[in-house]
Structure formats: C-alpha cells, structure tokens
Amino acid sequence: MATLLRLLKYVRPSGMLVVATLTLMLLATLIDLLAPWVLRKVFDDGISKSDMGMVLMLALALFGLQLGKSLGSFAQGYTQELIGQNVVFTLRKQMYEHLQRLPFKYYDKAQTGQLMSRMTGDIEAVKNFVGFGGMMLVAGMATFVGTLIFMCSMQWQVTLLALSPIPLLLIVMWMFSRKVGPAWGKIREQMGRLTTTLQENISGIRVVKAFASESKEKSKFAGRNEQNFETNMHRAKLEANAFPLMGFLGGLTFLIMIWVGAVYVANDKMSLGTFMAFQWYTWGIIWPLNMLGWQINIFQQALKAAPRVFEVLDTKVDIESPADGGIDAATIRGSVKFQNVTFAFDKKSNEEQTKDLSKKEAAAASEQDRMEQENRAVIHDIQLDIKQGEVIAVLGATGSGKSSLIALLSRFYDVSEGSVLIDGIDVRDYELDGLRRSIGIVPQETFLFSASIRDNIAFGRPEATQEQIENAAKKAQIHAFIVNMPYGYDTLIGERGVGLSGGQRQRVALARAILMDPPILVLDEATASVDTATESAIHEGLLEVMKGRTTFIIAQRLSSIRRADRIIVLDSGKVVQQGTHRELNEQDGFFRRLLERQEMAAASSH
Ligand SMILES: Nc1ncnc2c1ncn2[C@@H]1O[C@H](COP(=O)(O)OP(=O)(O)OP(=O)(O)O)[C@@H](O)[C@H]1O
Known part of the structure; x- marks a missing residue:
C-alpha cells in the first residue's frame, strides 16, 4: 500500500x-x-x-x-x-x-x-x-x-x-x-x-579472454539465464x-x-x-x-x-555540502592539516548504530563501535601539517593506506575520527563541489569517456579554450602524440580510453587535472605506467605545474619523489617516518630498505 x-x-x-x-x-x-x-x-x-x-x-x-x-x-x-x-x-x-x-x-x-x-x-x-x-x-x-x-x-x-x-x-x-x-x-x-553478469563480462572481457575463461563464464551466464527462463515459465x-x-x-x-x-x-x-x-x-x-x-x-x-x-x-547521501551550502572553496590556497585522523571503511552512521536502542544501550554500543572501528581502521591517528605549496611524497608498501589517506582530502570518504583541515577549515564545512574542484587528482586507474580527446581533457572545465587545453596537454607530455593522431584533438577514443596505451591514458588524465588549475594536486602513482624517459620528461613538466601548488605524490618508485620537499612513510595506516630524502636516507627504516632494494634492482638490470 x-x-x-x-x-x-x-x-x-x-x-x-x-x-x-x-x-x-x-x-x-x-x-x-x-x-x-x-x-x-x-x-x-x-x-x-x-x-x-x-x-x-x-x-x-x-x-x-x-x-x-x-x-x-x-x-x-x-x-x-x-x-x-x-x-x-x-x-x-x-x-x-x-x-x-x-x-x-x-x-x-x-x-x-x-x-x-x-x-x-x-x-x-x-x-x-x-x-x-x-x-x-x-x-x-x-x-x-x-x-x-x-x-x-x-x-x-x-x-x-x-x-x-x-x-x-x-x-x-x-x-x-x-x-x-x-x-x-x-x-x-x-x-x-543477469544484467550484472552480462555487464561484468563485457567490462572484464579482456580478463575473461586472457584467462581463457569463456566457457566458465558462458556456463555462469547460462545458469542465470536458465533460472530466469524457469521463473518466467x-x-x-x-x-x-x-x-x-x-x-x-x-x-x-x-x-x-x-x-x-x-x-x-x-x-x-x-x-x-x-x-x-x-x-x-x-x-x-x-x-x-x-x-x-x-x-x-x-x-x-x-x-x-x-x-x-x-x-x-532512499539510500542516504551522507557526504554532502553542509545544510547552509558551506564555505566557498574558491579561495582555497592549499595548506593541509590532518588532525588525529582515524579512518575505517565500514563506518556505520550514528543513526544506524543506535536505531531501536535505549540511551544507555546506545552509549555502550557507540563506545563498542568506536573500539571496533579502531581495530578495523586503515588510517590510525595521523597528524600532519602541510604548508601551502609543499610537495609531499607519500610512500609505503601496498595496502599501507596511501590512497585512503588522500581520499579523505576530497571527502570521497569522511574521517571516522579527527578532522582534515584545508586552510584551517574542516573539509566537511566547505561547499562540496568547490572543494573537489580545488583538488586535481590523477588516479591510479584513469577512466576516459567515449568522446574526443579534447572533451576528455576538458572534462572538468568544458569551457576551456583550445589554447588552454593544448597547454595542459603539453605539460602532461601528450600534446605531440595527440597532434599526430588522425584527427588530432578531435580524435574519438573508445570506452575507457580504448585505443590508447596505459601511459597515454595516464597522461590524458594528468592533462585533465592540470587544466583544472587546482591549488592542490594529487598524483596517485601518476607516472607508474610510463617509460623512464617519458617519466623524467613528465617530471620536468610537473616541476612547473607543481610550482605554488600543494602536491601529494603517491609513489612506490623513488625516482618519482626525488623532488619532494618532504616524504611521509606509511605502514599499516600509521606514519612511521617523515623527512627529506636526505634525512630519511640517514635513518634505518622502510625508506632506506626501499632505496637499497631499488638500487639493487637497478644494478642487476644493467
Ligand atoms: N573500498 C574499500 N573498502 C574496504 N577496504 C578497502 C577499500 N579500499 C581499500 N581498502 C583497504 O584499505 C587498506 C588501505 O588501502 P589503500 O588503497 O589506501 O592502500 P595503498 O597504500 O594506496 O595501496 P596501493 O599502493 O596498493 O594502492 C587496504 O588494506 C585495503 O584492503
């Protein structure tokens, strides 16, 4: 009813x-x-x-x-x-x-x-x-x-x-x-x-084929198709x-x-x-x-x-601008502070936790949940003070929490405890769209739309002029490649950037972020899939791009963080080391071990 x-x-x-x-x-x-x-x-x-x-x-x-x-x-x-x-x-x-x-x-x-x-x-x-x-x-x-x-x-x-x-x-x-x-x-x-099976198979067709799993997938689809057939009958x-x-x-x-x-x-x-x-x-x-x-x-x-x-x-949207619209983010300059930040992915909202409970039970449940959350946390009590314009490299083994930490900046997730401040203001107090536009991100996995390469670069700024787009592409070391394509900037690229190599896709994403001219820039393993020559060319370009912007570089390769003002090393969601390249090199710890490993790897490949 x-x-x-x-x-x-x-x-x-x-x-x-x-x-x-x-x-x-x-x-x-x-x-x-x-x-x-x-x-x-x-x-x-x-x-x-x-x-x-x-x-x-x-x-x-x-x-x-x-x-x-x-x-x-x-x-x-x-x-x-x-x-x-x-x-x-x-x-x-x-x-x-x-x-x-x-x-x-x-x-x-x-x-x-x-x-x-x-x-x-x-x-x-x-x-x-x-x-x-x-x-x-x-x-x-x-x-x-x-x-x-x-x-x-x-x-x-x-x-x-x-x-x-x-x-x-x-x-x-x-x-x-x-x-x-x-x-x-x-x-x-x-x-x-049935639609989920179909969609996953189409999206993952390369994996299906690479593992020659067509017949297994075919029978999975046939099973679901048959179930639907039987219910319809x-x-x-x-x-x-x-x-x-x-x-x-x-x-x-x-x-x-x-x-x-x-x-x-x-x-x-x-x-x-x-x-x-x-x-x-x-x-x-x-x-x-x-x-x-x-x-x-x-x-x-x-x-x-x-x-x-x-x-x-009816699914609740719990990450939104504040009710009064929030603080205008247009004036963000880019100093960042992580204040006692703890974060767990499966945080339950207060309402979910205490629904149907008495006040006393709710208080006990909330304390219990706080402790459970602390156990599940992927970021633990992080304190960081980053000056405007500083270039910060975030290092750490895979799964140590690098991407999670940075995701809190743009409010892709909200902290479980503590707060993230930009220019001294809690990110939760900013108008959300403006906040996100102030942070240019080049993610690990780039998503490109089936549109022209120009539209893909101008995704966040559709009103950008051709000159601005080309400048961004030049800084991302992709301009020369684009002009050599059959229709230049008008060349259509397939879904998810099919037709471009991994490195080319990443450079388009870099140009996309550069075009936004954000005060804060996040490069998440941004040069991981390009060759060393292109990587150093990109870094040359990035030097100019990073000027005056607070930049976070998430990387595992030491070559890509040489120019960082400060390196932060994460281990299991905790900051275990921080300092300049030289300072960390003098300490016995994760950084030096990583450096030694990479130097050995480089020596054995020669
Ligand atoms: N969406 C998610 N839901 C639940 N747990 C997640 C989610 N994303 C990541 N995790 C977990 O959080 C931890 C930190 O992951 P995160 O992606 O931040 O690590 P990372 O240091 O960036 O790793 P990598 O270098 O491999 O990208 C990992 O244990 C991971 O399994």
Whole structure:
C-alpha cells in the first residue's frame, strides 16, 4: 500500500492529464453502455413495429456513438502514454541524480548491472502500470459497474442469475494474484543478476579472454539465464492456468444469460430487444474481469519493481555540502592539516548504530563501535601539517593506506575520527563541489569517456579554450602524440580510453587535472605506467605545474619523489617516518630498505 501511495505521488504532477484521460475513458464507457440500449430500441421500437425510419435513425445514432468513441480513444491513447512517460522521466531523472550524489561507500558495494536493470526494466514495469494498467483498471471497473446498473434497470432477475459464476471467478483471480506476485519479484531480481553478469563480462572481457575463461563464464551466464527462463515459465504456467479458467467462467455467464434470458423472453417477462442488448452487455461484464487478470499481472510486476527503484532513491547521501551550502572553496590556497585522523571503511552512521536502542544501550554500543572501528581502521591517528605549496611524497608498501589517506582530502570518504583541515577549515564545512574542484587528482586507474580527446581533457572545465587545453596537454607530455593522431584533438577514443596505451591514458588524465588549475594536486602513482624517459620528461613538466601548488605524490618508485620537499612513510595506516630524502636516507627504516632494494634492482638490470 505504501508503495502504491508513493507511486501515486509521481502521478500527481500529471493530475490534469489524468483527469482528461479518465474523462475520455468514462465517456467511452458511457458510449459502450448506451450502444446496447440503442440496439434494444432497434428491436423493440423499430423492427417489431416495422418502423424502418426509426431503425435508420437508431443505426445512425450507433454509428455516431462509435465515431465519437474512436476519436476519444485516439486522444486517450496519447494522454495515457504521456502520463506513463512523465513518471518514467521523473523516476529516471531522480535516480540518475541520486546516483551521482551517492558516496564512494555506496559504489564499493553496489553492482552496476543491478543499477542498470533498475534504471531500465524496473522503471519500465512501473510505467506499464501507471500509464496503462492503472487507467484500464478504472475503465474496467466503470464498465463493470455501469453495465450492472444498465442491466439491472432493464431486467434485474436475469442479471443476478447471470452473475452467479462471478464469485468463483473472483476466487480464481485472488489465488492467481497471490501466486504471480512472488514470481514477478523473483523475475525482477533475476533480471538484475543477469544484467550484472552480462555487464561484468563485457567490462572484464579482456580478463575473461586472457584467462581463457569463456566457457566458465558462458556456463555462469547460462545458469542465470536458465533460472530466469524457469521463473518466467512458472509465471506463464500460472497465467496459463488462471486465464482460461477465467475465460471459461466468463463463458458460463454467457450460457446462463442466453438460457435464462430465452426462458424469460418465451414467458414474456423480457422483450427481444432487451435480450439482444443483454448479449452485448454481457461483454461489459466479461471484458473487465478478463482484463483484471492482465492488470493483476501488471500491478504485481510494478509492485515488485518499484521498491527496487525506491531502495536506491532512499539510500542516504551522507557526504554532502553542509545544510547552509558551506564555505566557498574558491579561495582555497592549499595548506593541509590532518588532525588525529582515524579512518575505517565500514563506518556505520550514528543513526544506524543506535536505531531501536535505549540511551544507555546506545552509549555502550557507540563506545563498542568506536573500539571496533579502531581495530578495523586503515588510517590510525595521523597528524600532519602541510604548508601551502609543499610537495609531499607519500610512500609505503601496498595496502599501507596511501590512497585512503588522500581520499579523505576530497571527502570521497569522511574521517571516522579527527578532522582534515584545508586552510584551517574542516573539509566537511566547505561547499562540496568547490572543494573537489580545488583538488586535481590523477588516479591510479584513469577512466576516459567515449568522446574526443579534447572533451576528455576538458572534462572538468568544458569551457576551456583550445589554447588552454593544448597547454595542459603539453605539460602532461601528450600534446605531440595527440597532434599526430588522425584527427588530432578531435580524435574519438573508445570506452575507457580504448585505443590508447596505459601511459597515454595516464597522461590524458594528468592533462585533465592540470587544466583544472587546482591549488592542490594529487598524483596517485601518476607516472607508474610510463617509460623512464617519458617519466623524467613528465617530471620536468610537473616541476612547473607543481610550482605554488600543494602536491601529494603517491609513489612506490623513488625516482618519482626525488623532488619532494618532504616524504611521509606509511605502514599499516600509521606514519612511521617523515623527512627529506636526505634525512630519511640517514635513518634505518622502510625508506632506506626501499632505496637499497631499488638500487639493487637497478644494478642487476644493467
Ligand atoms: N573500498 C574499500 N573498502 C574496504 N577496504 C578497502 C577499500 N579500499 C581499500 N581498502 C583497504 O584499505 C587498506 C588501505 O588501502 P589503500 O588503497 O589506501 O592502500 P595503498 O597504500 O594506496 O595501496 P596501493 O599502493 O596498493 O594502492 C587496504 O588494506 C585495503 O584492503
């Protein structure tokens, strides 16, 4: 019921259209009800009295009624679809906008295929009910009730007798509805899983092929496809059992009507005209009941699909600008302070933790969670003070927490304890978009869109001039490569940058960050996939780019951090060493061991 009420809210903006459609439907119903009544007159006032003038007039009246109905149907079909499409449009817009706002935490767990299927199939199922099923239900009910009124007013005894199979028909329908609902729920869920398998296979096709795992993946897909096939066949079986039974019981109404009607006509208790009109009216009883079977189907499908969409819409966005809009980040200069920062990925919100608990229990739970969080933390009590314009290299073994630490700067995640300050202000107090625009990031894995290379570089600044784009590309050492491409900056690159090498993709991402001209720059293993010659060329360019900007370089290769003002070494989420290259070289620790290992590796490769 709650789902239905919530769906109705989406229909409310189309209120006038709904009124227009329902008016047209009710008019069509009235015409349907009047037509048999006119037919009755053809027999009783025309044929039986041999008044051919009357017959002609009534035939023309019937024609006029049908013409009116046809014109009405044309408009009604259009408005009906418009209502459904309005709902689809709003739901898709809301879902898309919400997906854009949802934090990284959500995407760490969400399955792309499930989201795709909710955005497409589930919303479509909702539309079928809102635009078609719901309206037809109203039309069907109006036809049913109207028909009964007309029939009873003509001959109530025959009407009631003809209705005797209806209770049985309602029982069949109720049983069908109870069984088909869960089947639709399963189908929607399975479609989500099927889409996920497909999406993962397409995205990961290179891994599938590299490991020659096509047949394993094929059977995984076949398994899910088969499950969906079986559930659909189960649903079809339910329909195949219920619909003919409903048709049969409807047919019984006809049989009773003809038999009882004939007896009443023979006994002069019913005119021949009324008998003929009843034949027509019987359809007004059978049609809505038969349609009800389909409507239950559409309704149940929508009832199972809508919560899947609402579930996404109801996911809380807990990383947002402050309620008052937040502090303008345009003036950020770039000093950064990590103040007692602890961070765990699976932090639960306070509300989630203390829901349904008393005050005392909530306090105990919160203390327990604080301790658990401390155990799960990937960043432990970090204190760092970074001056504006400083170049900081963050070093550490894989999994030591380098990327996590930097992710807290842009609020991809929020700290569990402590605070991250930029220019002395907590990052949570800034307007979020502005904050993120102030931090240019070249991530480990670059995502490029299927668009021109120019648009990919100008992704964060679509208004940038060609000259600005080219300057950024030059600094990222990619300009020469781009101008040699078939269409230069207009060359289209495939999804995720297909057609470019790993190093080229990384340089496009670097140009993208440089173009944003941010006060803070983050290079996450940014030169990892380029050759040593290009790497040193990039570093030359970066020297100029880094000038005046606070820069974080996350790297494992020592060559890429030589120019850092300070090196921070992380181990299991804790800062274990910090200082200049020279200072750290003089200490016994992770840094010197890394240096020695790399020097040995370099010597053995010569
Ligand atoms: N989204 C996530 N959800 C849960 N745990 C995560 C997530 N991302 C990383 N971790 C865990 O957090 C720890 C730190 O990971 P992080 O990516 O920050 O390390 P890193 O030093 O950048 O590693 P690398 O050099 O390999 O990129 C690791 O133990 C990792 O397993």
